[in-house]
Structures are given as structure tokens and as C-alpha cells.
Amino acid sequence: MKISVQQDDFDVSAELAALRAAQVGAIVSFVGTVRDVCSDNKIEYLELEHYPGMTEKSLEEIARQARQRWDICDGVIIHRFGRLPVSAQIVLVAVASQHRASAFAACEFMMDSLKVQAPFWKKEIGADGARWVAARLADLGVMRKWN
Amino acid sequence: MNSGRTIKLRFFAGVREQVGREEEIVVLPLEIKTMGQVRNWLVGRGGVWAETFGSDSPLRVAYQHELCELDTEIHDRTTEHEIAFFPPVTGG
Numbered sequence: 001m002k003i004s005v006q007q008d009d010f011d012v013s014a015e016l017a018a019l020r021a022a023q024v025g026a027i028v029s030f031v032g033t034v035r036d037v038c039s040d041n042k043i044e045y046l047e048l049e050h051y052p053g054m055t056e057k058s059l060e061e062i063a064r065q066a067r068q069r070w071d072i073c074d075g076v077i078i079h080r081f082g083r084l085p086v087s088a089q090i091v092l093v094a095v096a097s098q099h100r101a102s103a104f105a106a107c108e109f110m111m112d113s114l115k116v117q118a119p120f121w122k123k124e125i126g127a128d129g130a131r132w133v134a135a136r137l138a139d140l141g142v143m144r145k146w147n
Numbered sequence: 148m149n150s151g152r153t154i155k156l157r158f159f160a161g162v163r164e165q166v167g168r169e170e171e172i173v174v175l176p177l178e179i180k181t182m183g184q185v186r187n188w189l190v191g192r193g194g195v196w197a198e199t200f201g202s203d204s205p206l207r208v209a210y211q212h213e214l215c216e217l218d219t220e221i222h223d224r225t226t227e228h229e230i231a232f233f234p235p236v237t238g239g
Contacts, residue, residue: 032239049160050238051231054212079238091239111239117214119231120238121160132161135205135235 001063001075005055007082010092015076019096024073028103029094030111036086043126048081048090051119055079062113066095069109070102077110079120109146115139151176152221152228154185159233162206165199182208183217185230206232 002018004010012031019027034046059077066072075095084090093110097103122133151174158166179188186208190201200206209231210219221228 115239133237
């Protein structure tokens with residue numbers, strides 16, 4: 001499974017095309033993007049920080065768990081860092097499998113896991129200044145359905 | 148004889164900004180074994196350290212690049228120790 005932590009943008013079409021193979025019958029993808037409003041704060045861009053070394057290891061572990069739980073053929077996780085303006089792509093998680101059920105489930109599992117385990121932090125910069133985004137308790141609760 | 152363990156501490160996001168540094172190398176007494184004890188040791192510095200690490204803020208900790216708990220112990224299978232403190236993650 002391809003894993004990349006990068007500043008540069010990514011091309012979803014090219015990434016999904018790379019997952020196609022003879023035995024693949026389903027590809028499910030999720031793309032996270034920068035919203036312009038968060039908690040009533042009008043934002044201009046996000047500054048995304050991460051923990052080099054741990055981030056890659058954490059994403060590898062999430063991919064390993066997904067492969068262990070579902071019969072999947074391949075996948076990709078790309079997460080950006082640095083300055084990301086409104087509407088920019090932040091993250092891509094995609095999974096290829098023989099049938100759709102495994103791809104849907106594995107994609108959602110990887111995204112839910114990433115939200116609570118991968119060491120990324122978002123800072124919103126807007127007209128009212130800068131502030132760190134607070135973790136959502138709902139994201140922590142969502143992992144319960146996978147246990 | 149060794150009187151302590153050399154540990155690289157790293158700080159991220161809001162924690163990094165509060166303590167005003169990204170990382171530092173410290174030598175901690177051998178009695179300090181758990182992540183919670185390291186956190187308490189940082190509180191002992193007082194000032195902004197006590198505010199950052201002593202508060203009820205839900206800090207996360209990672210040892211050797213893996214999320215862990217406050218009762219996780221430092222092991223001696225290596226001499227290269229890295230402990231990181233940071234707020235709950237907000238990626239994706």
C-alpha cells in the first residue's frame with residue numbers, strides 16, 4: 001500500500017488509476033478538503049503540522065490493520081502538511097478490492113483510525129487570528145464500532 | 148556508572164508553542180520509568196512547564212514513535228529514547 005506524507009498536492013485520478021488491476025472489482029476513495037468555516041470562525045487557510053518519523057509509522061500500522069481485517073488488493077494513503085488554503089485537498093485514502101464491501105469498510109476504518117491516531121495537527125488562520133483545532137470527541141467514539 | 152538515561156523530548160503543536168521549543172535532550176534519573184513520571188518531572192520545572200504539563204489538558208504521549216499511555220515504561224533495549232508530548236491529534 002502506498003503511503004505518502006507530503007506538502008505537494010495529489011492527483012486523485014492518477015492515484016485511483018494506479019490501483020486498477022486484473023483482480024480488482026471495486027475502488028473506494030475518500031478525499032478530505034479544507035472548509036472555509038469551522039466553529040463560526042471564518043478561515044483563510046490551515047497550517048498542518050505533523051511528527052516526521054512517527055506519522056509514516058502510524059499510517060503503515062493503520063494500513064497493516066486494514067489488510068489484516070479485510071480482503072483487499074491494494075490501497076493508498078496520502079496526507080499533506082504545511083499551508084493549505086480553503087478548498088485544498090488534505091488527505092486521500094483509497095482502497096481496491098475484489099468486491100465493494102471490503103473496500104468501503106476498509107476505507108472508512110483507515111480514515112477513522114487516521115483521525116485519532118496519526119500525529120497531525122491543524123491550525124486555522126483566519127480574520128480573527130490563529131488557533132489550534134480542538135480534537136472532536138465524536139472522532140474518538142467512532143473507533144468503538146471497529147472494536 | 149550511568150546515573151541517568153539520555154532522552155530526546157519532542158513537543159508538537161500547541162504544546163510546542165506553550166513551552167517555546169521543539170525538542171531538547173535531557174538526562175533523567177533512572178528512577179523515572181514511566182511516561183507519567185516524565186510528565187511530572189516536566190511539571191517540576193515550574194512556570195510554563197507546570198501550566199502545560201500539570202493542567203488537566205488531555206495531552207497525548209508517544210514513546211519511540213508510538214502512541215502510549217502514562218503508565219508505559221521506558222525500556223532499556225536501546226539507549227536511544229524519544230518521548231513526545233502533544234495535544235490530541237486533528238488530522239484528516
